[in-house]
Amino acid sequence: MDCHDHIIVESERKRGQHLGQAERGAIQQLRKLGYSLRSIAAKIDCSASPVLNELRRWTPNRKSAKGRTQEYSANSELALYLANRVMSR
Numbered sequence: 001m002d003c004h005d006h007i008i009v010e011s012e013r014k015r016g017q018h019l020g021q022a023e024r025g026a027i028q029q030l031r032k033l034g035y036s037l038r039s040i041a042a043k044i045d046c047s048a049s050p051v052l053n054e055l056r057r058w059t060p061n062r063k064s065a066k067g068r069t070q071e072y073s074a075n076s077e078l079a080l081y082l083a084n085r086v087m088s089r
Contacts, residue, residue: 024074027054031072
């Protein structure tokens with residue numbers, strides 16, 4: 001692989017599919033590095049709205065002004081996602 005920018009080596013994600021675990025991990029890492037929503041979306045080859053929805057949906061709310069800010073976690077999100085998928089069937 002010549003280019004070091006690519007995180008995912010799989011074929012292109014089809015429109016309307018859920019994000020995979022590799023894409024969620026990429027969102028987490030790129031967000032920690034300070035990338036914007038649109039640049040994250042360009043790296044994982046999707047539009048900016050799934051990235052924004054992912055961050056909004058799975059980032060816990062801040063309970064007070066003190067302490068660390070809550071961050072998006074792909075690992076804790078996976079358990080919640082799978083539980084929600086079981087309930088939806």
